[in-house]
Each structure stands twice: as structure tokens, then as C-alpha cells.
Amino acid sequence: METRRSDARATRWGRVFGSFFPMRSRVVRAEEAAPPSSPVETKPAEPPAPSPEEPAVQFEMIHREYQNISMQDNWDGFRIEAQKKVTDNLQATHSLFLGTRLRECGYLYQFGPAFQSPDGRTMLVARTGLDGGVTGRLIQKLGSSWELKGSSGSDLKDPQRNMYEGALEYSGPERAFGGKVAWQGYWLAGGSYVQKIMPQLQLGGDLTVVAVNSVTSVGQVGMRFTEGKHVFSAILTRALGGSANIMHELKMQYVRKVTERLSLGTEYKLSYPDKESGLTMAYEYLFRNARIQGLVDTDGKVSCSVSDISGFGFSGMIDYGRGDYKFGMLMHVLPEPAGGQPPQ
Helix, strand or coil: CHHHHHHHHHHHHHHHHCCCCCCCCCCCCCCCCCCCCCCCCCCCCCCCCCCCCCCCCCHHHCCHHHHHHHCCCCCCEEEEEEEEECCCCEEEEEEEEECCCCCCCCEEEEEEEEEECCCCCEEEEEEEECCCEEEEEEEEEECCCEEEEEEEEEECCCHHHCEEEEEEEEECCCEEEEEEEEECCCEEEEEEEEEECCCCEEEEEEEEEECCCCCEEEEEEEEEEEECCEEEEEEEEEEECCCCCCCEEEEEEEEEECCCCEEEEEEEEEEECCCEEEEEEEEEEECCCEEEEEEEECCCEEEEEEEECCCEEEEEEEECCCCEEEEEEEEEECCCCHHHCCCC
16 A cells, blocks of 8 residues: 555656656556567657748738738629630630629620640730720749739720739748839839838838829838737828828728638728728638628628639628619639549
């Protein structure tokens, strides 16, 4: 009996002082497996690999998590999207809108090709439609950190909607910057820079100069903080010169990833000297084969979008402030994968 008590005390105190005396001998119980008779060389347990740090992001993507949740594709009427695989690198897309307000006649047809090189470094997308609009976009990766982007938009019925833009961007682990030149009936140029201060904190700014009213410029400063499932970002915008009434606007976004499927986000904005404010709340829920997005704001706007992997989708938006509403249904005809197997 006394032997059992001494063994129990030794085991209890061994747990307490085990971290201080790693070479201390351990009492082996009968229910534990016996050590192998022959010596076996064992490797020490490797520590878990640290989670990869987030690289620096472009300034326009400083609040990308909230953008992914809040940006919805809301349409009205019945919409059909069909894709046809022309070659391994070329795909054609057809879009048909019925009962829509995009045109006075109530229907719209659009067509466009999409090309991507085998290595994924070059992408070309174009689209034209019965409304007279022609758009195109080019993305070319240069090396491992540079990207060259170009886009154009032309309207055969309204020349004032013509737009051309070119941009060069660098994205590295510690910093990201870029510059662009565009023409939208007037010339404008801009540049941005983002620096990674800490693994969780990024700071940056953006400046755009517009050739309107002599010279008008818009400056922005922003920050991004990530910690686990929490993402906080803020952007302060100020119109500089060229206007007698200088405007300031502050936007702050917060996103919380509640589970692997559910994400919640909110945005608060405040403008001065108008002293107007607004609050927006959004959510996103991912099913195995579907995605649901919802949004509500203090301006009286409520919207929801549902998309299914099989190609069906629904969209609804009500703007109580403007008395506007949109409800639509989508049918997406997906191309058959190689082998004729249905998509999983």
C-alpha cells in the first residue's frame, strides 16, 4: 500500500517538474506498450509549419475581402449565359437578356471571346453587343512580380462613353506599387504605393491627377490590418485643388470569417463637409454547390444574390429610397469537360 502511494506521488510531481528535468526517468505502467528491444533511430518531431504571411496588395485591393462579400451581380429579367469551348485556350461566351431595362426594347444580346495562354500568363477578354458597346481587356504577366494591364471601351452610339486605360503594377512580398494613364474624354494619370509595415499591417496611398478645370487631383491614404479571421481596412479620400468645395470621405470596413462557410462584413462611411454618413452590412455563405450573398444599408437598399454550380441563379434588389427594384433569374449553360463527364 505504501509503495502505491509513493508511486502516485512520484508520478504527480513528475508531471509538474517534467519540463524542468527532461532527462528524468519515467515510470512505465503495465497498460503502456513496452519499448522495442532493438534500438530504433527516431527523428525529433518537426514543429508545425508557420502559416504563410500575406504579401503586399495593390491599393485598389486593400479592402478586397469586403469587396468580395458586398459586390453582387444584380440584374433584372431573364438572363442566359452560354459558353462554348473553341480550342484549349479560346472560349466564346454568349449572353442574352430578356425583359431587361438595359435597352428600351427590353432585350439585349452580347458576345465575346476569352483567351488564356497555356502558361496562364496572358489573358485577353472582349465583348460586344446590340447596344453598340465594345469592350476589351488585356493582362500580361512579366516575370514573377510585374503585370501589364490594358483596357478599352467604345460606344458606337455615344462617343462620350469611350475609355482607354493602361497600367503597370508590381506586387512583391514587402511592397506593391503601380501607375496608370487613362483617357475618358479627358486625360488622367495616377500612381499608388503600399508598404508592409508588419506581418499584419499594411499602409499605402494613391494619387490621381485629372486634366479638368485646369488640374484636379484626388488623394487617398489607406491601411489594412489582418489578424486570423479578422480583417480591418480604412481609406481616407480628399479632393485637392481645382474645386472650391474640397470634399473628404472616410470609409472603414471590417470582415469577420465566422466559419469556413460564413463571412460577415460591414462598412461605415462619413463625408465632410456634407456630414453625411452611411452603414452597410453584408454576408456571404458558401454551400457545397452554391453561394449566397446579401446586403443591406442605411440608404434603404436591400439585395441578395444566389448562384448554383449547376448554372442556375437568382437575383433581387430593392432600393426603397429611389423606389427602384430588380428581380432576375439566370440560367448558365456550362461547357462539357473533357471526356463528356458532367461537372461535379
